[in-house]
């Protein structure tokens with residue numbers, strides 16, 4: 001007699017007196033979100049959902065490439081990405097499955113795939129941080145394009161190798177086209193923009209007065225202010241350009257999964273008020289489920305003026321890297 005895996009599981013469970021339904025299932029997540037951040041949440045989810053959760057951690061863009069290479073043979077059930085562009089790539093390469101509408105509907109349509117192929121879990125806004133001692137509020141630029149003006153010569157910081165900077169440039173390409181974006185990048189170089197390793201080092205440099213303005217994500221400043229409340233740095237949002245874009249960290253169900261119901265249970269878990277609040281508290285990111293209070297001391301999500309951009313279209317990272325090279329930024 002040929003014993004199928006299902007029959008074997010049944011026989012084993014019979015032998016131990018457990019019912020088949022009580023068996024713990026395993027899902028595998030490829031996570032571009034850091035281990036330190038999500039491990040406590042996963043530990044709780046394992047208990048609450050009676051689910052075993054395996055994780056492969058890595059850089060979001062690198063994991064997206066791995067998922068494309070592995071194709072249907074991938075052991076990943078879910079991709080937890082740190083930006084929408086990577087999710088958009090997997091969507092356009094047909095590696096994702098549609099998410100149930102009862103989950104999708106928990107989040108504003110701006111923050112999920114129009115085709116229902118990925119969903120945002122938390123929001124990450126681009127922002128200009130500035131040194132409050134060196135810059136007068138009424139001098140602040142109202143658009144990113146103004147940063148190429150002589151008054152900002154040598155006073156602006158960016159992090160050209162950073163993933164969130166790449167998403168920002170991709171958004172500019174989507175909103176204004178390649179020629180204008182290239183022109184802006186070159187004008188920024190010509191205006192002496194200063195390169196930093198990442199967003200944290202930019203906010204620190206702003207605190208020291210080494211630069212006056214910095215292009216960063218919104219949550220770095222509140223995170224640094226936890227340990228250094230007197231840091232003379234504040235946040236300023238431009239109006240409807242890529243400088244105030246809201247990106248997401250979010251998830252997609254991989255089409256290699258055989259466990260869509262368990263994966264959706266887990267997505268539902270990430271959208272629960274307690275998980276949403278966890279992200280707001282731990283990272284100062286914006287909860288995306290309606291009615292959940294935002295991070296403390298941050299402008300509420302509905303007070304920001306982000307541009308209208310389909311986040312799935314932020315998927316052309318190679319095109320952005322090429323443009324940055326062409327401009328001499330990378």
Ligand SMILES: [Fe+2]
Pocket residue numbers: 164199217
């Ligand atoms: Fe970041």
